[in-house]
């Protein structure tokens with residue numbers, strides 16, 4: 001029996017998750033919740049630019065809660081804890097990139113009770129925060145002795161993030177530095193990244209100072225910068241750096257950091273992405289230490305990223321690939337520390353169950369876009 005999945009919201013993550021579910025040999029898409037009234041009643045295949053698949057999107061949460069499904073991929077714009085509890089109480093597991101990576105003990109206890117009553121699990125995952133700030137550093141640290149520091153850091157050109165409202169109204173690009181400095185963005189982002197820092201500290205065994213050190217710096221445009229959110233005027237925010245440091249005796253030992261750029265030109269200070277360009281870095285200082293740079297999870301161009309952003313796809317895939325493990329887990333909040341090693345699944349034309357699903361984005365295929373389902377594959381003896 002395939003695991004029945006509902007997709008909750010069909011933004012960038014949601015659409016990529018739908019593709020991922022349709023291509024996954026163990027999963028079946030059975031429903032989709034949408035926020036936008038104009039998507040209500042439409043076929044989900046159509047919403048992702050593919051052929052109809054016979055699953056209709058709905059704005060009616062109650063109908064979906066009453067329906068039979070095993071797991072929800074929960075990826076709306078903002079998390080609504082009330083909805084999350086309602087989904088869990090309806091007997092559906094949740095995987096989500098919006099939080100619950102490593103909830104505080106009091107919150108976890110409450111959610112554990114909800115989960116145990118409904119015999120389901122809640123798993124927070126994604127990439128940043130998520131796999132790159134938690135799972136991969138944990139795995140890499142296991143190759144080192146006497147670990148003294150762990151750092152996970154993102155360097156991205158934010159022009160490729162396909163939701164202008166989020167970039168403008170929430171990330172506050174284009175605002176004044178004063179507006180950005182007094183906004184809730186650090187706290188909102190910090191609710192996720194601080195969980196990453198604390199998860200690593202608890203598992204690796206750092207006795208952190210009570211408060212994390214939080215840094216937020218901005219660079220402003222020196223000339224008008226054209227961007228997907230419209231022109232950014234001189235003196236307005238065009239790049240931002242955020243840093244969450246877990247310290248011991250004031251020395252940083254665990255760091256999660258983000259560097260977001262609206263392009264690399266005409267900035268004051270004159271920040272750049274560096275010679276390596278867009279990337280994720282994970283650094284372990286220990287005996288021995290290591291520095292891992294992840295490339296390929298950023299788009300080839302701004303235009304390509306606005307159509308389909310590999311980092312968003314990776315976020316969605318980390319959710320989708322975790323579903324079988326989360327559904328099989330003991331009920332409760334399940335973090336990376338509680339779940340076994342997870343993997344992706346072979347492309348539909350290579351997997352044993354032979355699922356076939358193709359969505360045509362109209363973009364040229366490139367290895368870095370992490371898509372390979374259209375490769376012609378012939379396996380003598382197997383494909384006969």
Ligand SMILES: NC(=O)c1ccc[n+]([C@@H]2O[C@H](COP(=O)([O-])OP(=O)(O)OC[C@H]3O[C@@H](n4cnc5c(N)ncnc54)[C@H](OP(=O)(O)O)[C@@H]3O)[C@@H](O)[C@H]2O)c1
Pocket residue numbers: 009010011012013014033034035036037039075076077078079097098125126127128129130162163166312315
């Ligand atoms: N942890 C990670 O690594 C990671 C990475 C990327 C994103 N994220 C998070 O994942 C979430 C989804 O990201 P995304 O890139 O898919 O965002 P997005 O493209 O902006 O899509 C969000 C979707 O939420 C729905 N929505 C819009 N306004 C809403 C509202 N007021 N209340 C509830 N739902 C609303 C819409 O769904 P419909 O279109 O279906 O109506 C929209 O398409 C965000 O919270 C983002 O921060 C996490």
